[in-house]
Amino acid sequence: METYRTEEEQVEALKKWWEENGRSTIAAVVLALAAGFGWQGWQQHQQAQAEQASVLYEEMMQAVGQSGEGDQVDALKTQGERLKAEYPSSTYAQFAALHLARIAVVEGRLEDAESELRWVLTQGPAAEVSLLAELRLARVKAAMGESQVALGILGAAEPGAYAAAYAEAEGDVHLDLGDNAQAIAAYERALALAAASEGGASEALRLKLSSLSPVPARELAAAEQ
16 A cells, blocks of 8 residues: 555545545445345345244144045145245255155156156255155156166166165166066165165065075075174
């Protein structure tokens, strides 16, 4: 910064600077304050939206916990659709769509289930939600007879914590295609992955593999250790 020889020169320089830059400085300060208050307001709005979505999701879960028939299913569908319509960017809405997809599968509406799952994937979900939606979508496509599409979905993902479930789903698709060798390989991979996880392998997975594999059951059990 320029150094001035007298106080008068400094005052005159300040006056000149103010004439040239003062208004723009005030405008910048005002904009900064407005942005700050706007950010706070936006955060408060987001918090309110999240709380409202949470209440709706809780009501939906209460319906899930009921008998699952008649009025309860209708209430679940209504709450789920409302969450999607009013709070589409929320994780609650994404989980609601996953529940709606499950109901559609139970009711035999596979195309509706696919639509719900694809809707979840268009919302930019968290990685785990995305993986779960893709896994279920692959199973739905397999149930629709589109086995190669299902295998493509399973093969394109990096399943992380869902690796065992993805491998088991892949085995199921190969089994439906009559490719027992590929099914066995996928089930064995699923068994090894599940054994390394906290939950361990399910009894259903072990039964699938033992029904196809000539390996004695005791050796299959040893593979989990």
